[in-house]
Amino acid sequence: ATPTSIMVGTGRAAELGILFRKGEALQSLREATVVALDKTGTLTKGRPELTDFIIADGFDADRVLALVASLESLSEHPIAEAIVSAAKAKGVGLATVTNFEAKPGFGVRGTVDGSDILVGADRALHLHKIDVSTFAREAEQLGDNGKSPLYAAIDGRLAAIIAVSDPIKETTPQAIKALHNLGLKVAMITGDNRRTAEAIARQLGIDEVIAEVLPEGKVEAIKRLRHDNRMVAFIGDGINDAPALTEADVGLAVGTGTDIAIESADVVLMSGDLNGVPKAIALSKATILNIK
Ligand code: ADP
Numbered sequence: 001a002t003p004t005s006i007m008v009g010t011g012r013a014a015e016l017g018i019l020f021r022k023g024e025a026l027q028s029l030r031e032a033t034v035v036a037l038d039k040t041g042t043l044t045k046g047r048p049e050l051t052d053f054i055i056a057d058g059f060d061a062d063r064v065l066a067l068v069a070s071l072e073s074l075s076e077h078p079i080a081e082a083i084v085s086a087a088k089a090k091g092v093g094l095a096t097v098t099n100f101e102a103k104p105g106f107g108v109r110g111t112v113d114g115s116d117i118l119v120g121a122d123r124a125l126h127l128h129k130i131d132v133s134t135f136a137r138e139a140e141q142l143g144d145n146g147k148s149p150l151y152a153a154i155d156g157r158l159a160a161i162i163a164v165s166d167p168i169k170e171t172t173p174q175a176i177k178a179l180h181n182l183g184l185k186v187a188m189i190t191g192d193n194r195r196t197a198e199a200i201a202r203q204l205g206i207d208e209v210i211a212e213v214l215p216e217g218k219v220e221a222i223k224r225l226r227h228d229n230r231m232v233a234f235i236g237d238g239i240n241d242a243p244a245l246t247e248a249d250v251g252l253a254v255g256t257g258t259d260i261a262i263e264s265a266d267v268v269l270m271s272g273d274l275n276g277v278p279k280a281i282a283l284s285k286a287t288i289l290n291i292k
C-alpha cells in the first residue's frame with residue numbers, strides 16, 4: 001500500500017475506534033487466516049460471579065466460605081473478587097491470613113485461623129496430592145454449563161467445589177459471526193478448564209479451543225495455531241497476554257485491557273467490543289485493494 005492509502009486507512013480506522021499503532025499492521029492484518037482470542041476479559045466480561053458452592057461431607061458451608069473468602073481477599077484475580085463479594089453479600093466476616101502465596105494459573109494458598117487453606121483449579125490440588133474425584137460429576141456438569149469449577153481444601157482435605165461464571169459480552173456472538181463471514185477460523189486460548197472452555201466455544205461457534213494454558217504458555221499456543229503456514233491474529237487484554245500479542249502475526253488489544261497488553265499490541269480497539277476485529281480486518285483488505 002502507498003503511504004497515502006495507509007494514512008487514509010488508519011484515519012478511517014480511528015473513526016471506527018480502531019487504533020493502528022503500527023502502519024504495517026494495516027497491511028499484514030488482511031493475511032490473517034486464524035483469529036485467536038483470549039477468553040476471560042476478551043470474549044467474556046472478565047467479571048465472574050460465584051454461582052455454586054458445594055460442600056463436602058463433614059464440612060460447614062459458612063465456615064468454609066469464610067476461610068476461602070478470607071484467603072481470596074489477598075488475591076487480585078477476578079475469581080477472587082467474585083468469591084469475596086459473594087461472601088460479603090452473605091455478611092461473612094473475613095479473618096486474617098498469613099503465609100499467603102499466589103501461584104499464577106493455579107490458585108492461592110495461606111493460613112487462616114490456624115488452618116492451611118488452598119483454593120484453585122484441579123491442577124493446584126493435584127500439585128498438593130489432594131484427590132478431587134469425589135466431585136467429578138459436579139465438575140463435569142458445571143463445566144458443561146460454561147461455569148469454571150474450583151476446589152477448596154482445608155488442611156489437605158477436599159472441602160468444597162466452587163463455581164464461577166463469567167458472562168459473555170453481548171457483542172461477542174456478532175463479532176464471531178462477522179469473522180466467520182470473512183472466511184476466518186476462530187480459536188480460543190484460555191487458562192480455564194477444558195470442559196468449561198469447550199462449552200463456551202460451542203455456544204459461540206468457535207472452531208478451535210486451546211484450554212488449561214498456563215500464563216507462560218500462550219506464546220506456545222500461538223505457535224501451535226500457526227501450523228500449515230496459517231497467519232495468526234491474537235486478541236487479548238491481560239498482563240499474561242502481552243507475550244502472545246507480541247508473538248502473533250498481528251496482536252490486537254482490547255482498550256479495556258491492561259497497559260502492558262495495549263503496549264504489546266499492533267492494534268488497539270478503543271472499546272471492549274470485539275466487532276472492532278472484523279472491522280479492522282475488512283479495512284485492511286480494503287486498504288490494499290485501493291492501491292491496486
Ligand atoms: P484465566 O483467567 O484464563 O482463567 P489464569 O491463568 O489467570 O487464567 O488462571 C487459571 C486458573 O487458575 C483459573 O481458571 C482458576 O481455576 C485458577 N486460579 C487462578 N487464580 C486463582 C484464585 N485467586 N483463586 C482461585 N483459583 C484461581
Ligand code: MG
Binds near residue numbers: 040
Ligand atoms: Mg483475559
